[in-house]
Amino acid sequence: MTANRNDIVFEGRGLTKRYGHVTALDGTDFELRAGEVMAVIGDNGAGKSSLIKVLSGAIRPDEGELLLDGRPIAFKGPSEARRHGIETVYQELAVAPVLDITANLFLGREIRRKGFAGRWLGMLDKPAMRAEAIRHMETLRFNIPSIASPVEVLSGGQRQGVAVARAGAFGQKLVIMDEPTAALGVRESGQVLDLIRTIRDRGLPVVLISHNMPHVFEIADRIHIQRLGRRIALISPGDCSMSDAVAIMTGAAPPPGAGAPNPAPADLAR
Secondary structure (H helix, E strand, O other): OOOOHHHEEEEEEEEEEEEOOEEEEEEEEEEEEOOOEEEEEEOOOOOHHHHHHHHOOOOOOOEEEEEEOOEEEOOOOHHHHHHOOEEEEOOOOOOOOOOEHHHHHOOOOOOEOOOHHHHOOOOEOHHHHHHHHHHHHHHOOOOOOOOOOEHHHOOHHHHHHHHHHHHHHHOOOEEEEEOOOOOOOHHHHHHHHHHHHHHHHOOOOEEEEOOOHHHHHHHOOEEEEEEOOEEEEEEOOOOOOHHHHHHHHHOOOOOOOOOOOOOOHHHHHO
């Protein structure tokens, strides 16, 4: 499956990352289109984490290049990626439980008062932050008891929703989500998936890393299958079943268009 070059928002070409003698990424490619949810799946050791760290600016590749809107770019760190409009929601929630929802949404991006109070005394414009927080939550249709609620009183799904909402509010180019429904119940997972759909429907593309295949097939427009440090297939949920995707991911079946998988050593001995 080949993406229209004019639709590609974020791209990785020939990405390679080594840790000593271990090659985590072995010349992998990646393309994200505008307005899509791209799921990334792969077995343990496939290179998913390293790929996401490269895309989010957490690590720099040893070889290869990243392109944002068709222009080569190199991130010195996650903060620089954020400045370019790339937001990441990590599996380990980056929320401050004792702070309210508004404070968590603006964590690290607080709005200061105008004039002397803000510039020299560092005083925050809390009414402006609260109004913006309400607007973002209404836009994302995120159901919460109150914008003033401390995050620690929220359910696990609502806490994850705050992190997702923050990424959706401030992401300008794309949002990367690492296992956003991990350890959540069915209802809470559904709430997070609804948030992802809302973000996608607003035109912001989403990269979703997940081991939950039903969630992947429910929400993804395309699926990037990573194996042994490389992208071995790019499939559509409408063209492949879950069992087909798992078989490709584990090496039990060849990628679409490839030949039969190599026989196992035990088969050769027969």
